[in-house]
Amino acid sequence: MPLGRPFLVPILLMASVSAFAQTDVAGNWRVEFVVPTGERTVMMTINQRGSTLSGRVVNEDGEFPVEGKIVEDRVTVEWTVPEQGEPMTITMNGKVRGDDIEGTARLGKLGEGSLYAHRLSRNP
Numbered sequence: 001m002p003l004g005r006p007f008l009v010p011i012l013l014m015a016s017v018s019a020f021a022q023t024d025v026a027g028n029w030r031v032e033f034v035v036p037t038g039e040r041t042v043m044m045t046i047n048q049r050g051s052t053l054s055g056r057v058v059n060e061d062g063e064f065p066v067e068g069k070i071v072e073d074r075v076t077v078e079w080t081v082p083e084q085g086e087p088m089t090i091t092m093n094g095k096v097r098g099d100d101i102e103g104t105a106r107l108g109k110l111g112e113g114s115l116y117a118h119r120l121s122r123n124p
Contacts, residue, residue, distance in 0.1 A: 022051055023073045023096045026123040031057075031092065033105035034113040040105075046077070047123065053077060068092075075101060083108070092117075 026048040032041045042059040044066065053068035057079045068077030077092045092115055094103025099119035106112040 022048075022070055023075075024048065024122075025053065025070055025075055025096055025101075025119075027119045028121045028123075029101070029117045029119050031101075031105075031115065031117040033092070033115040035105060035107045036111040036113070037107070044077070044117070045123075070096070073097070075103075 025046050027046060029044040029046065030041065031044050032039065034040075040059070042057045044055060044057045046053050046055040046066070046068075048070065051069050051071060053066070053070060053075070055066045055077075057064045057066055059081075061081060064079045064081055066077050066079040068075065070076075073096045075092070075094055075096055078089055080087045080089050082088070088108040088110070090108070091106045092101075092103065093106075094101040094115055094117065101115070101117040103115050104112050105115040
């Protein structure tokens, strides 16, 4: 028996809503990335309000504020660190899959390398 239009409309609406839902990336993350200067690991806390991200990165050099955005399952986060007396922006781009992010990290003009992040805990 074919489905009539009354049954098809709710199904299409549910599919539309889930296709545009923002992925939740709020929480504490261990971020590892490889760049021309070597391997780096930082701890990152991400706060999320809609598609806008904020938070901080902590590493052996200190604590740095982060800003970013999430569009569907694609995340972009940036922070700036001092490098030989000059500010250097690090940009993380990746695809979120549950508690993991895979993508790339760009260190200013130094280059780009692979990135992997794992969420250690969610924000309450």
